[in-house]
Amino acid sequence: MRCITEDQLEDIAIGAGILGTGGGGDPGLGMLIARTAIRQYGPVQVVELSDVPDDALIVPVVAMGAPTVANEKLPSLEAMTLAVKALASRTGASATHTMAIEIGGIAALLPIAAAAELGIPVIDGDMMGRAFPELQMVLPSLFGIPASPLAMADEWGNTVVLECRDNRHAERLARAVCVEMGSSALMALYSMSGAQARPAVVSQSLLLAERLGAAVRAARAAHTDPVDAIVGQLRGHRLFLGKVTDLVRRTEGGFARLEARLDGVAADEGAMLRISSQNEHLVAVRDERVVATTPDLIIVVDSQTGEPITTEALRYGARVTVIGAPCDPRYRSTAGLAVVGPRAFGYAIDFQPVELLALGLAGDAPGQGPR
């Protein structure tokens, strides 16, 4: 039986930060909550997606809200349990397993805490393989799995149960409730059976996060390059080495929007990279050429330490390495790109796989300009 103990939380948190691609909130806060829960209730059993019984009832949990609020007020484990119970009371069935919605950011660790408190296993998997800002942007949406019935709870003990016509309605209604819950709501949603989960969920993402974290820590200890460790684990590509020379931020429609300009250093001297972010880093353009777009992962890390840098934390003058890595292949389907492709976020760009862009093999796409 595989378990998660306190010892693994730090590695998972580092990996979750990298997989957050700039968003997803601070996994360090999730680590604190998971550590407290494991100390109180003991280690958490981890179950492979392939081993989950067909008739298991997987109830994923997540915190919704502004990352800036989470920094000041930890998501409440009590409210998370309340949300799970409100959902069970609606459906008449109790969760046999829990799971992460997204492996990027704080959301990777909250299900571990919930599993400890509820005394159920956590699935080694998640619904994105990264982070995205909205509820309907998960892979199970592509498989017709509904977000609702969806339960929300807040620190005052209020609960709200939504049943929505589709996952976009669920996102909009839940977001409105979240704001009134002080921009800090705990949720139980996307209940699914083991049989439903297998084709629709990313497998072994907790393991990937943990390996990423372990590789970064090992590289730091051995004074080797932590960026190599990340690129290796993610089958990724170094897109740029530079320093931040311009930042334009605005908060709009609940998104932390950022346009960053990086000027190249060392091998990239003389080149320029622009990154466009909406919570997550979504588009990277080198000089006039698109080098990576959502849903592929665009990861910005400190060039020295490999520490991931969030959209909020990116600072003028920072020396960073930008890594591109392929997303889960299901997101590259027509249905997937309709939900999380560049056009879904308002960019007039067609998706091209980062590995082809990196090798110069991608077809010309609008906005890509001459090469």
Add this chain to the structure above:
Amino acid sequence: MRCITEDQLEDIAIGAGILGTGGGGDPGLGMLIARTAIRQYGPVQVVELSDVPDDALIVPVVAMGAPTVANEKLPSLEAMTLAVKALASRTGASATHTMAIEIGGIAALLPIAAAAELGIPVIDGDMMGRAFPELQMVLPSLFGIPASPLAMADEWGNTVVLECRDNRHAERLARAVCVEMGSSALMALYSMSGAQARPAVVSQSLLLAERLGAAVRAARAAHTDPVDAIVGQLRGHRLFLGKVTDLVRRTEGGFARLEARLDGVAADEGAMLRISSQNEHLVAVRDERVVATTPDLIIVVDSQTGEPITTEALRYGARVTVIGAPCDPRYRSTAGLAVVGPRAFGYAIDFQPVELLALGLAGDAPGQGPR
């Protein structure tokens, strides 16, 4: 057995408009919905509060949202039924009766439609005896009756069930959901037993609305003064006869705010009345003297026809009569005034009963100035 048929709806609608004190939405729209339902399902049985069994389950229904939206898109009877069913599915108990939250405006008539469709009786009563803009402003709040579990539904078939710590939380969360439901949500809330309802609800308010409407129509037919008919039914007072000479409107925090100035005509020649409204008319000041405040009823009607004029519909140059009438005595308690007194709406004025103000018997109150 007392029933409501199509024939009574017009009188009830006129009366509901008068009792709306400027707010509550257009009862004419409620009349259309109730008429359609009665034509389809037959007359609706009306039950006196005194005859409701102690263990009856009364489930009131109401539409929440902007009156301007209701004008363009009728509240959906289907969504109202869906809300009632979502609540029943949450609580495991089906409504035996329904009731109005407020007798002012459109809300007076929707429960009649719901009763027809659900095949249950409607209580001859409501929870305000007038209209107020927020959910917690009902008399049952003073008796500790919770608004939640509270179910909401929209025209797309989305449902939301709230369970809230208190009625103010319920108001805030429901309001946020309502906005995302296109500012047009149907709700089932404040479930209560017959025994709970008796001390906490205003009795015979459907009858009052119907009598008001009948009296106004009779006066019009007989060419007598419809304002006399209203004043008589409500044990009210003519506060002012004037014409509108200034209007300042703004929409703020979901309220239609209005400051109106009336210059006196006939017996009130030379005097001036200011009316301050937030959806409902809340304060009337004649020259420098307060003559009526919330929770007492301030009713503005066309001087010729007795037709009530809403806050949105008040127009420059209109010749109107302003009537003051006592509210339900329970609102005049300390607990009641804390929820719906002038200070609850941001006015630095203490409540004085309209009948004492009218007779010059009220004590001096801040803001009242010299007499």
